[in-house]
Amino acid sequence: MTKAWKVEGVICSQKEPGLFTFIFPTEEEKHRILRNSPWSYSTNLLVLQQCLPEIPEHCYEFSKAAFWIRIGGVPPGWRIEKVFNDLGKRLGKVIEVQLDSINHAQNKGGRVRVEIDLTLPLKAGAVLDIGNKCLWVEFKYERLPHYCFSCGKIGHYATDCLEFPYATSP
Known part of the structure; x- marks a missing residue:
């Protein structure tokens, strides 16, 4: 390390x-x-x-971690801090919001740093209400470790999933 x-x-x-x-x-x-x-x-x-x-080790809980999540698909007129903050709150406790500048290479909107609960499945995205329309926005987690595409949780791969056992062929 x-x-x-x-x-x-x-x-x-x-x-x-x-x-x-x-x-x-x-x-x-x-x-x-x-x-x-x-x-x-x-x-x-x-x-x-x-x-x-003064606090013993067994009193700490290691079930939450902060991740940067890039949010894609937000229309240019809606790329404001409040929108990204509200989307981030759907994932957990928002720590920070970073909006892309106009000159940013990706210029896809921005990202949020969120403390997420590791015991819950990660969300792939969310519905953003824009006036009278609904739009799907995508969440991309940065520096994501072991991740199970079956149950959506961090810590193992689909081949080791206990919730949705990986189908093996004979």
């Missing part, structure tokens, strides 16, 4: 299987790494949280 994070001197210790603590050399580095999440290791999502020394 030190290569991906571009930082030296990170101290990592395993508390139990699947639970690690990281100590960063500076507060600035720690905040930069938290701000630039999500991170993954071997295509597995690494959910990072700022922990407090």
Whole structure:
């Protein structure tokens, strides 16, 4: 992870299987790494949280993570912060909205950073009401790790899905 994070001197210790603590050399580095999440290791999502020394590890819940989601298909006249914020709220807690500038290479509208519940299926898009018409807008998740196209959840592939078992042929 030190290569991906571009930082030296990170101290990592395993508390139990699947639970690690990281100590960063500076507060600035720690905040930069938290701000630039999500991170993954071997295509597995690494959910990072700022922990407090007085709270035991078992009291933390690692079921939410922040992702950037690009929203495509919003008409140019509707590419305003309020519209993207409202669409982001359909996914979870909105942290930030970034609208593409007119000169932006993609200029497809923008993206939202949303804290999503990892126990729920990801949404592929939503219906946007534009006056008397409805328009489907598409959600594209950035830096998405293991993802199941059967149940829509992060953490496994369709071949390992317990909700919708992958059909194998003899």
